[in-house]
Amino acid sequence: MPHPTRTAEPLPFERAPPSHHHQPYEPAMVLRPAAIAAFDALVHEIHPDAARVDADRLERLAGWLAQLPPAQARHAIDTRLRCLQDLRAMAADPAWDCDSATRRRLQRLFAYVDQGEDLIDDRVPLLGLLDDVLLIELTWPAFAAEAEDYRDFRAYLQVEHPAGDAGEQRAAWVRDRLAELALLQHHARVSDSHYANGRTPEPVFRVT
Structure with a gap:
């Protein structure tokens, strides 16, 4: 399906396989x-x-x-x-x-x-x-996005046990997750950067 689903195997709704039975569903299932x-x-x-x-x-x-x-x-x-x-x-x-x-x-x-x-x-x-x-x-x-955030928030509460009321706990979750994101972005910038003024250093020895 062209959109995210909660399960690993989406329902075959848009392209469901053809049925091999003449009456694939209950007669009581009337589709008006x-x-x-x-x-x-x-x-x-x-x-x-x-x-x-x-x-x-x-x-x-x-x-x-x-x-x-x-x-x-x-x-x-x-x-x-x-x-x-x-x-x-x-x-x-x-x-x-x-x-x-x-x-x-x-x-x-x-x-x-x-x-x-x-x-x-x-x-x-x-x-x-x-x-x-x-x-x-x-x-x-x-x-999907909010449900994923909520699952992460509940996992955070179980691991970190932040102090305070509900609002303070959520603020702690946001603060810590933003700090983790900033650290990941910093590591990514360091990994992508080059030393020696951004240029690859010349080799010490040159074979001619």
């Missing part, structure tokens, strides 16, 4: 055009650069998931739902001040996933969660 259009609009409200969602892509993706061994299909679903839990933890953490735009996007994501009857009814076995995990996957780039 109006619901697909609303889902696509929500995806692009959260992440405007996401791939477009249409019936053909959804049906191919459902067929791909239905053909997987049960354990592999469950893994594909569960790994993305764990990403959702990471986002929930970030949004609920008082030590992490998401900006208002990001928080609104997160609220739209959570609101969709938390409703039972959406694009695909959650009561449909396994495939009922396909729209939820697809929403997480397609909108992940809108949250």
Whole structure:
């Protein structure tokens, strides 16, 4: 996929492999055009650069998931739902001040996933969660950078145990990470520089 994803193996959404079954998904999984259009609009409200969602892509993706061994299909679903839990933890953490735009996007994501009857009814076995995990996957780039920063912040707290309240702890994280970045940039400049006024020194002996 042309955008970053949370997992090492992205869902084959844009180019899902063709199904070899005439009925690759549950009959109860009805894909209504109006619901697909609303889902696509929500995806692009959260992440405007996401791939477009249409019936053909959804049906191919459902067929791909239905053909997987049960354990592999469950893994594909569960790994993305764990990403959702990471986002929930970030949004609920008082030590992490998401900006208002990001928080609104997160609220739209959570609101969709938390409703039972959406694009695909959650009561449909396994495939009922396909729209939820697809929403997480397609909108992940809108949250990827902040989620990565948040994971680093939590790791920093566990290792460094900075003193102070939530604001002071986050300020300490920012200060230390900026110091590390400055040191890396300094080392890079030293490695790229040349001595002797920027010129390669002449050899001491010359063979003629």
